Amino acid sequence: MSWTRKILRVDLSKGSCKSEPLNMEWAKLYLGQRGLASKYLSEEVDPKCDALGPDNKMIMATGPLTGTMASTGGRYSVITKGPLTGAIACSNSGGFFGAELKYAGWDMIIFEGKSDKPVYLLVQDDKAELRSAEHLWGKTAWATDDSIHATHQDPQMRVACIGRTAENGCLYAAIMNDRHRAAGRSGVGTVMASKNLKAVAVRGTQGIGNVDDAEAFASATNDGKAVLAENAVTGQGLPAYGTQVLMNVINGVGGLPARNMRDVGFEGAEHISAEAMAEPRKSDGKPNLTTNGACFGCTIACGRISTVDPTHFSVKDKPQYQGSSGGLEYEAAWSLGADTGIDDLDAITYVNFLCNEDGMDPISYGATVAAAMEMFEDGVITTKETGGIELRFGDAKAFVALTEQFVSGGAFSADLGMGSKRLTEKYGKPDLSMTVKGQEFPAYDPRGIQGIGLNYATSNRGACHLRGYTIASEVLGIPVKTELNDTDGKAELVKAFQDATALVDSAGLCIFTTFAWGMDNIAPQIDAACEGDWSVENCLETGERIWNMERLFNEAAGFTADDDKLPKRLLEEAIKHGPTKGQVSRLGEMLPKYYEARGWTADGKIPDETRQRLSL
Amino acid sequence: MNLNIEFYASLMKYLPPGKSRFRREVKVDDDITLSRLISQFHISEAEAHLVLVNGHFVNCGEDRAQRKLTEGDTVSIWPPVAGG
Numbered sequence: 112m113s114w115t116r117k118i119l120r121v122d123l124s125k126g127s128c129k130s131e132p133l134n135m136e137w138a139k140l141y142l143g144q145r146g147l148a149s150k151y152l153s154e155e156v157d158p159k160c161d162a163l164g165p166d167n168k169m170i171m172a173t174g175p176l177t178g179t180m181a182s183t184g185g186r187y188s189v190i191t192k193g194p195l196t197g198a199i200a201c202s203n204s205g206g207f208f209g210a211e212l213k214y215a216g217w218d219m220i221i222f223e224g225k226s227d228k229p230v231y232l233l234v235q236d237d238k239a240e241l242r243s244a245e246h247l248w249g250k251t252a253w254a255t256d257d258s259i260h261a262t263h264q265d266p267q268m269r270v271a272c273i274g275r276t277a278e279n280g281c282l283y284a285a286i287m288n289d290r291h292r293a294a295g296r297s298g299v300g301t302v303m304a305s306k307n308l309k310a311v312a313v314r315g316t317q318g319i320g321n322v323d324d325a326e327a328f329a330s331a332t333n334d335g336k337a338v339l340a341e342n343a344v345t346g347q348g349l350p351a352y353g354t355q356v357l358m359n360v361i362n363g364v365g366g367l368p369a370r371n372m373r374d375v376g377f378e379g380a381e382h383i384s385a386e387a388m389a390e391p392r393k394s395d396g397k398p399n400l401t402t403n404g405a406c407f408g409c410t411i412a413c414g415r416i417s418t419v420d421p422t423h424f425s426v427k428d429k430p431q432y433q434g435s436s437g438g439l440e441y442e443a444a445w446s447l448g449a450d451t452g453i454d455d456l457d458a459i460t461y462v463n464f465l466c467n468e469d470g471m472d473p474i475s476y477g478a479t480v481a482a483a484m485e486m487f488e489d490g491v492i493t494t495k496e497t498g499g500i501e502l503r504f505g506d507a508k509a510f511v512a513l514t515e516q517f518v519s520g521g522a523f524s525a526d527l528g529m530g531s532k533r534l535t536e537k538y539g540k541p542d543l544s545m546t547v548k549g550q551e552f553p554a555y556d557p558r559g560i561q562g563i564g565l566n567y568a569t570s571n572r573g574a575c576h577l578r579g580y581t582i583a584s585e586v587l588g589i590p591v592k593t594e595l596n597d598t599d600g601k602a603e604l605v606k607a608f609q610d611a612t613a614l615v616d617s618a619g620l621c622i623f624t625t626f627a628w629g630m631d632n633i634a635p636q637i638d639a640a641c642e643g644d645w646s647v648e649n650c651l652e653t654g655e656r657i658w659n660m661e662r663l664f665n666e667a668a669g670f671t672a673d674d675d676k677l678p679k680r681l682l683e684e685a686i687k688h689g690p691t692k693g694q695v696s697r698l699g700e701m702l703p704k705y706y707e708a709r710g711w712t713a714d715g716k717i718p719d720e721t722r723q724r725l726s727l
Numbered sequence: 728m729n730l731n732i733e734f735y736a737s738l739m740k741y742l743p744p745g746k747s748r749f750r751r752e753v754k755v756d757d758d759i760t761l762s763r764l765i766s767q768f769h770i771s772e773a774e775a776h777l778v779l780v781n782g783h784f785v786n787c788g789e790d791r792a793q794r795k796l797t798e799g800d801t802v803s804i805w806p807p808v809a810g811g
């Protein structure tokens with residue numbers, strides 16, 4: 112089925128699980144996954160509620176193409192009010208969990224209330240029940256996944272769960288599924304922990320039926336797969352090198368931030384790049400990269416499976432970390448590497464394993480550590496706060512020790528778990544937080560690349576490259592090359608990327624398809640699968656509607672145009688050397704044009720006529 | 728004159744023998760253009776997707792054909808790649 116037309120509503124306070132029909136009027140306006148679940152959240156949750164209180168809800172949602180034969184059609188998202196930002200949060204994940212949820216017959220699960228005791232939800236097709244998770248509380252995400260599989264003896268069961276960092280209140284905890292895949296950003300895992308919900312285990316055997324026009328769908332998805340296979344990026348570049356191929360590119364063009372964005376350009380970039388991951392190492396002749404991997408139904412397979420050098424200090428005496436596991440993606444390699452000034456590939460691969468094992472967002476974690484490192488070097492914090500660790504940029508041993516201390520809830524973990532905004536405020540250095548709306552930046556410097564700064568500033572979930580990946584155009588020339596340092600046309604570019612992404616995130620597809628697919632490849636797949644009109648125009652308008660709805664949620668939560676801003680460092684401290692030397696972000700030139708392009712008022716409000724145009 | 732070349736990802740196979748991961752210093756004709764340099768190393772136009780001279784993009788086609796290089800320039804080349 113494209114939509115199963117069924118929602119599972121789990122009231123954790125009462126311990127009940129009930130089935131209800133999907134609101135098809137909303138489905139026609141918001142499609143699925145990100146869009147449709149955000150509509151439910153907007154209707155059912157007070158945007159001013161405490162993100163970690165029982166009044167917040169958490170929705171796990173699939174899209175209409177999740178579980179189908181469409182390439183990359185395995186995605187699901189977690190939608191909630193985020194504790195890191197206080198804004199609407201939507202974190203998207205691949206792997207196999209989303210497709211399994213669909214096979215069990217559900218479009219989404221809405222969790223509400225709070226359980227008295229730790230529980231996990233077991234879904235086996237139509238049957239859903241809450242079970243005690245007291246024996247799982249305190250376990251890592253990997254141990255939880257293993258334990259649930261051992262209990263149910265079903266290797267096909269898919270598990271999404273939280274690790275210890277979520278239980279400890281880390282505000283950027285992730286929900287891990289299939290061990291290495293994460294609904295990673297904005298602290299959706301922390302919301303799950305606040306509800307005493309440790310895991311969701313799903314087994315579905317109902318398959319997919321009821322595609323609106325099966326023949327047209329087979330034809331549209333086959334055409335789509337041919338485009339992905341023939342495209343040099345999705346057919347060759349991503350499977351061979353993964354996202355990590357960007358490390359040298361972004362460094363080369365003068366857009367790679369380093370050391371808490373104090374610098375732009377990292378001299379150690381090549382040692383932590385995709386090319387370095389593929390090189391045989393001296394100790395055992397094997398490369399860091401073991402193989403690539405794919406999520407459900409994906410014909411691109413950009414995933415990285417890696418091993419750490421078994422003789423490396425981080426894993427030498429820890430055989431459990433010497434096997435292969437989820438490897439470095441570009442954003443994690445940047446935050447754990449360049450942003451901390453560390454060029455030790457094995458050390459950051461190991462830290463990335465720990466982020467997966469205990470469920471935390473490596474972008475926010477690395478960037479928060481980077482802010483702490485800057486404060487340590489400036490003498491604002493000392494070994495008294497860090498539990499005896501000399502927290503200096505570039506020190507891999509210190510970083511590994513800190514991370515081991517952090518995941519087990521040791522010294523300094525409460526501070527680091529706040530994220531860089533609250534951490535730097537606590538120590539009186541708020542300007543050292545590299546965040547928007549409280550969420551840490553990913554791996555592109557807005558001083559070197561102008562459009563991405565506008566996207567960060569206006570992103571509904573706080574700083575995020577995946578809300579509108581203008582890097583595709585500004586650096587990679589997809590679909591057309593725009594100049595990095597130009598601000599002209601960037602307002603329209605950002606809007607177009609943001610709206611198209613909102614649609615893709617609501618369909619069940621992976622955003623990486625858009626390196627090859629345009630809306631003219633995507634819309635026919637949705638149109639064939641779903642009833643109603645899913646023309647290119649309607650798809651784009653749906654994306655715009657979703658973006659505006661998210662903005663309305665944030666507005667009601669108390670956000671204003673004043674939150675569409677970048678840290679002072681990026682507006683005032685010019686890049687010191689390299690091809691982008693002398694540049695700062697010129698956000699002020701772009702923001703008014705962006706509001707205008709969106710049909711908003713000069714102070715960033717959505718006027719009635721724009722609401723009416725978008726049926727909001 | 729001497730130039731620095733940097734070939735990345737699948738283009739590393741076109742690098743002449745040498746020690747560094749991506750970089751080589753090479754001797755080329757004084758009047759060489761960017762597109763001639765690229766073809767001298769057997770890299771096709773489709774493969775030379777991102778081309779930087781000293782960190783600045785040079786678009787394919789006429790821009791590369793016209794672009795003269797000078798002593799000490801660094802030319803960096805990537806095939807079609809993406810991430811995120």
Ligand code: SF4
Pocket residue numbers: 183205206404405406407409410411412413414621622623624
């Ligand atoms: S392109 Fe990568 S992230 Fe996207 S679905 Fe495929 S393997 Fe997963």
